[in-house]
Amino acid sequence: MEKLIGRKTEITILKEALASSQAELIAVYGRRRVGKTYLIRTVYESQLLIELTGLNGISTNAQLENFSLTVARTFDLPLLTPKNWLQAFHVLIQVLEKRLASEPTAKKVIFLDELPWFDSHKSGFLPAFDHFWNTWASKKDNLVVVICGSAASWMIQNIVRNKGGLHNRITRRIRLLPFNLQETELFLQSKYIRLDRYQLLQLYMVLGGIPHYLKEMKTGESVIQTIDRLCFTKDGLLSTEFKDLYTALFGNSEKHSLIVKTLANKPEGMSRNQIIATCGLSSGSGLTKIIDDLAESGFVTEYIPFGKTVKDSIFKLTDEYSLFYLKFMENNKAFGEGTWQKRSQSSSWKGWSGLAFETICLKHTAQLKKALGIAGVYTESSVWRLVGKNDTEGTQIDLLLDRQDNCINLCEIKFSLTEFTIDKAYAEILNKKRRIFIEKTGTKKAVFITMISTFGIKVNEHFLGTAQNQLTMDVLFE
Template sequence: MTGRKDEIKTLEDACYRDKSSLIAIYGRRRIGKTYLVNYMFREYKKDCIFFDFIGSSDMESRNQITNFLDKIYEWFRVETDRKIENWTDAFSFLKRVLLDKMEQRDSEKVVIFIDEIPWVDRKNNTGFIDALGHFWNSFAEPRKNFMVIVCGSNASWIIKNIMKNEGPLHNRVTDQLPMMPFTLVETKEYLEKSGFDLDNRMVLDAYMVFGGVAKYLSYLNPKLSIVENISKLFFNINGFLFNEYEQVFKSLFGVKYKYYRDVIDVLGKKRLGLTLSEICVALDIKLGEKIKNTLLELQQCGFIHGVSKYGLSSTNIKYRISDSFCTFYHFWLKPLSKNRVANLPNEYWMEIVTTQKYAIWSGYSFESVIFSNIELYLQARSSKAHYQGVYYWEYRTKDKNESGTQIDMVVEYKHGLFDIVECKYYSDEFVISKSYETNLRNKLTQFRKHALSKRKRSELKLVMLTSFGCKKNSYYHGLNIADDIQLDDLI
């Protein structure tokens, strides 16, 4: 299995633990949550009593319970002889079935896997959580050989209703597994196992579209090039990912999905992000708890992240889309009507990737990928142990004799050390010109003057982070560049 070493270790530890575990797994749709659990308990750990149930989107509680009973029969071939009217009855029946099985196999772990739990009781008003809590408190936890795994794509629902539950599940979660997209390194490993033979540039090109989302990567056909795969999956009305954007938000947020999608749509127009107040202006809404909670939920689900301006409070956080799939969709697919896509020539995307527009987009996306893979940057810099945070910084001047500046990435370490990072995505070595050298010097000068004026101790390091490194000309040597990191150093 590609990646997921920490997640697998957590599940393994729970398998050998001499007490019961209540585990919450959450992460973006298509990220591989269900695959992870199935891998562990259907393939890797077959020596257990296993039961799984998956919630169904927009289904009434009565039908959800019917599906639950069907799953009990599917796994254990037992039907109830009593009327099941609610979730308490349903879990009581499951308990009786498990007791019979445990008498036959008393030394084995019992694994209860409830997938897409937010769909089971989206509004938390059918008694499901209370019934699950009673099942855990009175039956599963005291027996010390249970693993109850709850899983879902709507991270905010799980955090609110399971991990921060004020009722029967209060402080009951023993382990939490937030599942992130694959890193660049893991994406390369996955593609190689799938039959691709790619250089690191092509791995990055794939990552800037699919974002390390396992299910999306599984759609890629190794008999086709990455460019051909993108064309087939996106720019084809029958492609697997043509309608995915809308489905992602519908499945996560139900009837309210348009509000969440509208926030992403607004952020999709600003690559450097927007502050909370700017988002409110763009949406023509009042600043209140609703938009604050929406941004929190979108962060918890992995669609956006907040980047603070160095030296300022949280009110200056800029929210940016962190999900590569959403970024790609907004720039390339959203502007096209369904009719336009249906009539695109077969070579459409093949031609796009040779344009200046694509080169500009790739540069923006490269910066976003680095923010999402900050661990790989720190590894390349051998500086993880001293890492404090990553920020943006900008300075706007009213003085005609002074130049303003913008720094997309400032990395802070302990002891007053800062990396001023320049991310450049090019098809060849990046050439620093005289004007670019002047621009870089201005960034260092203005950052020290205006961002660090109150610090007694500070040291700045200029770091170039490019696809193929920098050409070592006189301007390069004149800048005292601390590190020249290439894509190959990250992957």
């Protein structure tokens, strides 16, 4: 098996399916370009009997023809194009019966990739697949069927939460997420690309942990050169990716894009009602589905504020590429070599970097907990904001770790080019945040101020008199 970076939990799940004594139906989903197909092909390289892939935006007849061509080519059979999906799966069963019978003790894998694309309007695909699994495949103890799709919401609604014949039929499921910072570092090192961690952080702010984007980096190229080439040249991979990305995932994606663009302008996040009001949308299940689409695909993250319930949730746009595109690429009139070299020195980039670093820290709370020595302590991560009214002081906590050991970490996140210095004025701001938080929440827990920064905090009297912990960007890579 080719070496995979990260994905330890996912590999374990896939191998357990091979070792089980029953038929397995595994649902794999995650956003486009995240490496789902590569994962399945690599882990199941020796067991894969056939891989069938749906095509985007074509007719049912064309899907059936593609299905039949793949079966004929894989098993060296004459081409017979069925009239419908029931016939197509019947043909597949006839072929697979012989293959499975020849090796009854060796488990084999059928891989249906981009499943949502098979299910075109009135195609009858899903009932036919339901029939295929329930009447035949589920009875084959030496068979693993893997179904995969980038349209995460479709996979959740139509497969995982299916109310019909596939209800509770999924034996295992994998939601594949982008690489974290550690995996990103290892992935690039496997390509003989070695960057210091500050450069890796800058790269992650733009590309996130998407393997398909990261593999475009070249040895000997700086991060600025990479961003220049991928984002600001006519044929750059990411120059048109934003529109293609949402259209491919969600089809009629206008409302998805509208919500994403709205959230991009509100880095502190928005409530459901605020999204409705700002976007001019109507409340209802349609909006719920759109938000679920974005959340399940990893573009938007839901946070429950400290001391609140799920009905008070706020939603933040947390996809790095989307945030970067909407800030620096959309409506950008300057393109061509050297564009990002100039713009990366601007004050807007430096200000935006702080918000991007905050988003990355929120995604790496497991690493932060480990660095604080509380990995084994049950902890709830949240944010907290108090809007000032009249004489009431407002404040905001970037990240709050509410611990079961009767402590709370108020995390202040600072992105800087060098060691950060807490002066007297800033120390007063931090102490005021802590005081307001304790007063307004009424917490009886010990409240610690924890500084998270790129290169650390200078130890002076103001730091010692204010913060109880400090973490640098290095802990995010652990």
